[in-house]
Amino acid sequence: MSKSRNIFLLFLLFLLLVGCDKKIKRVDEERFAFGTFFKISVFSDNEKRTKEDIEKAFQEIERIDSKYNSKVKGSLVDNLNNLKQENFDDEGLYLLSEVNKAYKLSNGKYDITMEPLMTAWGFSEDVPPRETLPTNLELEAAAEKVDFSQIKVDGNIVTIKKDDVKIDTGSFLKGYAVQKAGQELRKAGVKSGFISAISSIEAIGSKGDGTPWKIGIQNPNNPSEILGIVELNNQSMGVSGDYQTYVEINGKRYHHIIDKETKFPVQDKKMVVVVNKNSLEADLYSTTFFLMPIEKVLEKANETPDLDVLIVDKNDEIYISKNLKFNKK
Template sequence: MKKILSFLLLLLTLIGCGKKEPKKIEETKFAFGTMINMVVYSNDETQAKKAMELAFDEIERIDNKYNTHKENSVVYNVNTHPGKEFELDEEGLFLFKSIEKTHELSKGKYDITITPLMKLWGFFEEDVEVKIPTKEELEIAISKVDANNIVINGNKIKLKENKNEIDTGSFLKGYAIYRARLILEENGVDSAFISAISSIETLHTKPEGKTWKIGLQNPEDPSKLYHVIGLADKSMGVSGDYQTFVEIDGKKYHHLIDKETGYPVRDRKMVVVIGENGFLTDMYSTAFFSMPIEDVLEFVNNTENLEVMIVKSDMSEVYSNGFKDYLEK
């Protein structure tokens, strides 16, 4: 019996020793005006690197095809040729129909024609004097913001008026890294993390079965840790008043603008959305920043696989029913 037990222990030891630990492979590239960081764990480094190359190619494809600021992109052409119809392929139609739905559910608060107000506050513009807009300037800019002027007819898209401009900043990055996550999975990767700063994708767990830990910055002091979120097979979108801003007379004005007042939203500091699709979590984190909190909670609590945390201006927090399940600190 002792010999048999010794043999079994030896066999188990050999099996344990023979198990190869997955290797961590990491790469960072620039797209959408930010750094895209990709982490993959794999036992096959060659296969993993090939999958990562394909995933980054997909990000680049989407950036070039739709980015507002890329000359000859679909959106660039629509913006620069008001009144002219442009054909959308299946992907483009899916994107703009989804955006249309988010505009409707937010009762117009989510509006991708926000560009005139963004420019008025000094965002997107270089070498311009940044100042508090006058009442008249705000009224003119507000009159140019109306997503209803984006017309989709069959598989064609156009802008009704030349005063409107589509901005892709609130959805395209999230869509691109979600597509990258799918590419990784299709090419044999089963453990990955993609970060585009405010947009996150996770593919399954880390090799040891633990969730991916994402630290949230403290909105009042971004150098400090606020919360830790644990994710696996989830997407996350974050919007915060500390991320992008202009400074006027020593006061910061952030880029999340209420299209009705023309001013940055004042009653919120951060919105975190967790779901299963980075395209949606990106859009929702922007939409929920200006929607009434009761409307946000009603929508999220009645939608499967969607959670939200809202940090108000006084740093108090509001959660959907299941958000706290993801809080690890």
């Protein structure tokens, strides 16, 4: 058995700035946070000022990481997990409320207390690689510790009512960090640029010639190939795929998006792409939609303004919501 983490960028970014102003240039910076690399690129005619603006955006990413990441010792969520009660600020309460919306939308399938089941499958640095599939007894015991309904909010006090339950922020917090970084750049006057963090991206404005950004979507069967192109114009994108994070047991891959009911990885999809105007939601809903029936996902997308999805099912059929601009290769 081996544990693998796909390190390919989910997006091949076609970043050709078209225009006659030779002073405009692309300024790039990259930092490590949330266990992955964040990249910020901005088109500007003032490199010095732009680097200062990008630095402020990275400071915001680092603030979110240190304050809310469940994997960071001393963060609000880490304290909540250990002490079972913590005083959250309004920002933290907002994040929990957005998570609760996804929990309800998915009829409880999207659950940020899934860490015990993830660990049972070997998705933890604290356990050795698995050589055999987890037994039913192991999965049942882990599932007993999964229950988002045990998270209670009373004013600013957040309480975990059950000792074994813990929050994992991995499925949504990176998207929020991208969103907050984007807000910092827009506040600084940035008109054209992007932020990417593997499975999350935010496009600020359009390309220099006014046309949309063209983002290459990986083929889930071969991540080195492009499945097609999605156009973004001042929009965000989140992607969840069965090829991103997985374990290998007896020569077979098992990905990390687990169904609470079956206690096994979801079987009916290979990839979900979400496009909207909110990076937190794009990240959050790419996982949520992976756990929901395809027809329900399309129904939600088609009835919600500024929300689009692309789904690749287990048979490689592609489903697209009515307003998504997708050009298949």
